[in-house]
Amino acid sequence: xxxxxEDAKGxxxxxxxxxxxxxxxxxxxxxxxxxxxxxxxxxxxxxAAAEAAKTVEAGTLQDVFNAAAKAFLNAVGASSGPLYATxxxxxGKAAGARPSMTAGELRTVIVAMRDxxxxxxxxxxxxxxxxxxxxxxxxxxxAGADAEAIAAAARDGAEATRQMVATLGRAARLGxxxxxxxxxxxxxxxxxxxxxxxxxxx
Amino acid sequence: xxxxxxxxxxxNAAVDEMLAGVIAAHPEHLWRPDNAPxxxxxxxxxxPGKVTLVVGGGSGHEPTFLGYVGKGLADAAAIGNVFAxxxxxxxxxxxxxxxxxxxxxxxxGNYAGDVMNFDMAAELLEMEGVEARTVLTTDDIASAxxxxxxxxxxxxxxxxxxxxAGAAADMMLPLDEVERIARHxxxxxxxxxxxxxxxxxxxxxxxxxxLPAGEMxxxxxxxxxxxxxxxxxxTANEVADEIMDAILAEMDAPRGxxxxxxxxxxxxxxxxxxYILNAxxxxxxxxxxxxxxxxxxxxxxxxxxxxxxxxxxxxxxxELQRMIDHPCDCAMFRQG
Numbered sequence: 001x002x003x004x005x006e007d008a009k010g011x012x013x014x015x016x017x018x019x020x021x022x023x024x025x026x027x028x029x030x031x032x033x034x035x036x037x038x039x040x041x042x043x044x045x046x047x048a049a050a051e052a053a054k055t056v057e058a059g060t061l062q063d064v065f066n067a068a069a070k071a072f073l074n075a076v077g078a079s080s081g082p083l084y085a086t087x088x089x090x091x092g093k094a095a096g097a098r099p100s101m102t103a104g105e106l107r108t109v110i111v112a113m114r115d116x117x118x119x120x121x122x123x124x125x126x127x128x129x130x131x132x133x134x135x136x137x138x139x140x141x142x143a144g145a146d147a148e149a150i151a152a153a154a155r156d157g158a159e160a161t162r163q164m165v166a167t168l169g170r171a172a173r174l175g176x177x178x179x180x181x182x183x184x185x186x187x188x189x190x191x192x193x194x195x196x197x198x199x200x201x202x
Numbered sequence: 203x204x205x206x207x208x209x210x211x212x213x214n215a216a217v218d219e220m221l222a223g224v225i226a227a228h229p230e231h232l233w234r235p236d237n238a239p240x241x242x243x244x245x246x247x248x249x250p251g252k253v254t255l256v257v258g259g260g261s262g263h264e265p266t267f268l269g270y271v272g273k274g275l276a277d278a279a280a281i282g283n284v285f286a287x288x289x290x291x292x293x294x295x296x297x298x299x300x301x302x303x304x305x306x307x308x309x310x311g312n313y314a315g316d317v318m319n320f321d322m323a324a325e326l327l328e329m330e331g332v333e334a335r336t337v338l339t340t341d342d343i344a345s346a347x348x349x350x351x352x353x354x355x356x357x358x359x360x361x362x363x364x365x366x367a368g369a370a371a372d373m374m375l376p377l378d379e380v381e382r383i384a385r386h387x388x389x390x391x392x393x394x395x396x397x398x399x400x401x402x403x404x405x406x407x408x409x410x411x412x413l414p415a416g417e418m419x420x421x422x423x424x425x426x427x428x429x430x431x432x433x434x435x436x437t438a439n440e441v442a443d444e445i446m447d448a449i450l451a452e453m454d455a456p457r458g459x460x461x462x463x464x465x466x467x468x469x470x471x472x473x474x475x476x477y478i479l480n481a482x483x484x485x486x487x488x489x490x491x492x493x494x495x496x497x498x499x500x501x502x503x504x505x506x507x508x509x510x511x512x513x514x515x516x517x518x519x520x521e522l523q524r525m526i527d528h529p530c531d532c533a534m535f536r537q538g
Contacts, residue, residue, distance in 0.1 A: 027406050035285045035404055035425035036410035044214070044283070078260075078286035079315030082322060120318060169314045172427055173345040173355065 001202045004100040006141040008064040009053045014195045019043045020190060024109035029184040033171040038184040041078045048075035049088070053118025054135045060099060079169065080185065083130065084147050090116035106200045110150065110193065114138035121168075128164035128171065128178060128184035133157040147197035154193035158186040205407040206507070207257045211406035217261045217283055220415060223303035224268060228533035231272050235533045237326025238283045238295035240288055246531070252302035252396075253371040254278070257364055258287040258293055259310050262401075262507045263424060265361055267310075269534025275368035276309075276532075277302075279459040284403055284506070285294035285425045290306040292433040293323035295331065305333040305377035309367055309384055313339040335377065337384040339363050341393040341514065343452055344421025350407070351389075356502035357424050359391035361535075362526065369528035387522055395512030396441055397422035397429065401505050420444070424468065425513075438475065442482035445513045448503040450490055455517045457491030462526050464490070464514040469504040471511050475483065479511055487515075496526060502535075 019026075026039030052071030053064045053074035069088035072080045095101060106181040115135040117123070123131045137154035145153070161183040169185075171178045210216050218239065225232055225242075233243050243282035247255060249475045258280030259266045267279040278296035297306045306327060317338070324334040340351055341359025356363075366387035371378045395421040400409035410426035413419060418436070421429030436444075455461070465480045467473075476499050487494055495518055503512070514521065529538030 024406065027403075027408075031410045031426070033428070035423070035427050036406065037283075037285050037425075040403065040405045040429075041283070041286055054489050072289055074289050075314065076286065077282045078290035079318060080312075081287070081289050082318035083313070121314075123206075168424075170355075170425075172353070172425055173423070177428060 001103040002100045002128060002198065003103040003106060005056070005059055005061050005064050007199060008061050011195065011199050012046065012050040012068050012095055014198070015192055017104070018195055019046045019188065020189070022149040026184050027187055028039055028132070029054055032179045032181045033166065034184065035170065038080070041076050041080050042188050045072040045076040045080060045084060048072055060097045061095035061101060062092040062097045065089070065095060067198070069155065079105050079121070083121050086120040087116035088115040094148060101182040101199050107144070110196060111138045112140040123168050123180070126164060127168040128161045128166040128183045130183070130189040132161050132164070132183065133186040133193065134177070135187035141146070147200040149193045151197040154190040158182055158190040161186045167183055206402040206409065208387070208404060208407060210404050213407065216404040220261065220264070221281065222531070231533040232268070232458065235295060235299050236252060238299065239291060240292035241278060241296035242268045242281060242301045243271060243278045244271045244276070245295065247275045247372065248300040248302055250302055251304055252378050253304045254297055254299050254302050254306045255309060255368055255371045255380070256280065256293060256300065256306055257287055257298065257309050258282070259316055260287060260425070262506045263503050265534035267502070270361065270364050270368070270532050272530060273374045273534030274528055274536070276364055277371070281301070284405070287313065287319045289399065290319050290322035290326055292348065293320055294326045295514060296331070297323070297327055297334065300448045302333060305335065307367065307371070307377065307380055308336045309334045309364060309386060310339065311360060312357060320343065332386070333377065335381050335390065337367070337381060339388050341388065341391045341449055343392050344394045345423065348452060356455055357393045358394065358464055358512045359393040359514045359516070360373035361460055361502045362391050362462055363387045365486070365530065366522055369525035372528060380402030381520070383525060386459055387516070390517040390522065391514060392452055393512050393514040394445045394448055395422050395468065395510060396420050396445070397508055397510035398435065398488045399470065399509040401426050401469065401508035403478060410421070418510070422510060424503060426505060426508065440476045440480045442479050442486065442513065446483060446486040449513065449515050450486070453515060453517050456490060460493045460495045460518040460523060461487060462495055462516040462518055463497040464502060466503055466512045466514065467501040468508040468510040468512065469501065470507050470509040473500065476511060479513065483513060492508070495523060498507065
């Protein structure tokens with residue numbers, strides 16, 4: 001099955017729809033250990049990314065990802081802006097300057113997104129950040145797991161942040177008080193991985 | 203749960219509509235480049251040969267940050283969404299619009315998002331041949347232990363730290379000196395706050411956190427992040443004492459030292475309560491043998507509509523006193 005530049009635009013539209021639907025739930029999660037705006041940032045960022053992706057004409061996969069990266073960053077700032085902008089740029093590079101790839105190659109997109117997030121945020125697994133969903137998803141993708149298993153790895157990773165004490169980002173100042181609550185960035189990340197996996201299945 | 207009542211039109215447009223109102227109110231002090239609506243520049247102040255001081259961060263803390271843009275203080279501010287760091291572009295636009303050719307100092311609170319975005323802005327400026335350095339404010343003593351000062355967040359102490367750096371730049375000191383003075387000011391500024399109620403974001407219009415009646419959050423951040431602990435609401439004197447005990451223990455100032463004081467509202471707490479706090483702060487400083495050189499009382503660094511207050515003490519020396527006394531003329535803060 002092919003994954004075309006048009007499908008990439010569709011993927012960003014799916015990201016935007018999912019973040020719109022989950023906005024208030026993500027804000028409520030963030031209110032427990034952060035500043036309650038994560039859902040807003042993700043919705044605004046993905047809306048801008050989807051809009052920018054849509055306007056790319058006759059572009060390559062990389063063109064679509066690059067346009068989305070720039071739009072996400074400029075709409076959001078915050079911490080998710082640089083992290084996802086870098087992730088999308090790396091994803092675009094992995095997808096390449098070509099009109100399409102196989103849907104199975106979306107695994108390399110997940111791996112590249114993890115790499116971009118590590119490069120920009122300098123986080124390590126276990127610090128209760130979005131990386132705790134992206135890293136297990138990327139590992140599963142690297143191992144050639146199917147779409148179901150990759151999505152499950154991301155969900156399990158997000159769920160596991162409940163048992164972590166934040167040591168990076170704004171919640172780090174809470175110390176043990178962050179225990180028992182999932183990281184909102186990891187939860188939204190697992191939702192994005194689910195959308196990529198849905199596209200992988202076609 | 204009912205939505206909180208706010209005088210807004212559209213939660214997503216709140217920041218841009220506020221900026222339009224600010225520019226309309228203060229045309230003598232502030233302007234924005236046509237293609238950079240989130241960069242607010244001082245009308246007077248930026249000039250050739252002067253270090254460009256750029257501050258910035260999320261909205262919702264007004265008069266921080268844009269209120270401190272003006273002659274003698276910051277040259278420009280990069281404005282983010284509510285409680286969210288601005289992206290790199292407004293910071294680049296702000297620096298270039300105010301560029302005096304003597305280098306740029308980015309000065310802002312220590313938050314992961316701000317650091318990533320301003321670092322990207324600094325990289326973009328370097329590519330344009332503009333030297334950009336960064337000093338992070340870390341005055342909130344409740345946000346990390348004393349031996350991890352670099353992990354602390356920047357809160358209301360920004361006002362004094364920005365003031366010192368702005369004065370140094372206005373005195374035409376070189377970038378090395380402006381940076382040194384900003385670091386020195388930050389090292390000697392200590393803040394702690396309490397929240398009595400949650401704030402709510404214009405986009406959600408729901409309380410950002412749940413604080414039951416009769417309780418307060420101690421060591422609260424300025425974005426509604428939880429503090430170090432929660433406890434029963436106590437009297438103004440008890441709250442001032444707890445905060446002053448913590449600050450005095452850290453500050454370690456000898457008797458006879460001079461200080462600057464900021465008793466700050468987080469948004470909803472009225473002047474009456476701030477002055478009640480300040481009465482106790484003054485007593486405690488006198489008892490410690492410290493001389494109050496200057497006191498600011500009011501909403502200087504807010505957290506939307508949160509009820510609560512913070513106390514900031516800057517431990518002055520001759521140099522910092524000169525910087526704090528230096529005249530400035532901003533839209534929302536004037537001196538001398």
